[in-house]
Amino acid sequence: MSKVCVLSQRVPYPPNKGEKLRTYHQIEFLNRLGYKVEVFSLVESAEDKKNAEALAKHLGISVNVYQLGSKVTRYALALLKGLPVSVGAFYSKILQHVIDEKLKEGSDTLLLTASSLSYYIFNSPHYNNTHCRLFMDFMDVDSDKWSQYADSSSLLMRYVYKRESRSIKKLEAQTNKRFDECFLIAREEAQ
Numbered sequence: 139m140s141k142v143c144v145l146s147q148r149v150p151y152p153p154n155k156g157e158k159l160r161t162y163h164q165i166e167f168l169n170r171l172g173y174k175v176e177v178f179s180l181v182e183s184a185e186d187k188k189n190a191e192a193l194a195k196h197l198g199i200s201v202n203v204y205q206l207g208s209k210v211t212r213y214a215l216a217l218l219k220g221l222p223v224s225v226g227a228f229y230s231k232i233l234q235h236v237i238d239e240k241l242k243e244g245s246d247t248l249l250l251t252a253s254s255l256s257y258y259i260f261n262s263p264h265y266n267n268t269h270c271r272l273f274m275d276f277m278d279v280d281s282d283k284w285s286q287y288a289d290s291s292s293l294l295m296r297y298v299y300k301r302e303s304r305s306i307k308k309l310e311a312q313t314n315k316r317f318d319e320c321f322l323i324a325r326e327e328a329q
Contacts, residue, residue, distance in 0.1 A: 141174040143240055145258065146251045147228045149179040149186050149203065151193035160277060160323075161251045162193075169197050176200040178236060180228055204233040222305035223298075224254035224280065238262045244269035253280050253306055256313040272317040279322065281307035 144150075146161050153162035169175050177194075181187055181203045194201040206212065209227070216226025240246055241264035248270050250256055256274060259265055281303045288299035314320050 140247065141176065141245070142168050142247045142249055144168075144175060144177045144249045144251065145233075145237070145255050146177065146179045147255065149181060149189045149193060149201070150177070150251075151189045151196070157251060157277060160275070164249070164251075164275070165193075165199070166197060169199060174199075176202065178202050178204065178233060180204050180206050180230060180233065182206050202236070204230040204236075206230060221257065222254060222302055222309060224252075224302065224306060225257045225309070228252070228254050229257065234258055234261065238264055241265060241268040241270055247271040247273065249273045249275065251275050251277070253310050253313060256309055256317070260309075260312065260316075274313050274317045274320045276310065276313075276320060276322050278324070279310065281310055 144161065144165055146157075148158065150158045150161035150165065153159045165175055165177060175197070177190075177199060179186075179190060179201065181190065182205075187203055190201045190203045193199070206228070207230075212226040212229060213223050214226075216223050216229070237248075237258040240248060241259070241262050244264075244267075248259070250259070250273070253274070253276055259272060262268075284299045284303035284306060288296045288303060291299055
């Protein structure tokens with residue numbers, strides 16, 4: 139039985155909105171097809187942890203959670219490192235070590251559910267030597283979303299959103315070039 143590790147920004151349960159709905163149904167489908175599914179999600183609250191336990195019980199799968207630190211610290215570190223704020227928003231050193239080990243072992247398929255999560259792959263010392271299959275579900279083009287925010291924002295926020303758009307666009311391009319498969323919802327966004 140093949141193993142698929144799903145890396146999600148948030149616990150995809152309950153499936154009650156946007157990214158949670160899509161990711162939950164992907165996990166449910168893979169599980170139904172007989173894949174061994176293991177989920178890695180970032181959490182900020184006790185409720186997130188309860189949702190992870192409920193997802194594991196509901197689908198009979200392994201769900202691992204990683205506590206995020208202070209938002210201010212995460213955002214500041216991302217800016218200091220020249221990274222998109224979105225990367226900092228969903229970065230955990232502990233989860234980085236887990237992904238490093240998965241890439242080192244090289245036997246699993248990794249499905250990531252947001253462009254900002256691809257930083258875990260590219261930041262790993264094992265990335266260039268892994269045999270893991272890498273899949274990205276962009277869902278939508280985040281760089282375009284940030285660009286749209288910039289177009290309708292005040293001067294200061296316009297700068298912030300344009301920076302985020304440019305930074306995420308580079309990450310999206312690198313992901314699209316280096317991952318085995320990438321998925322988007324709308325045909326227009328795929329173009």
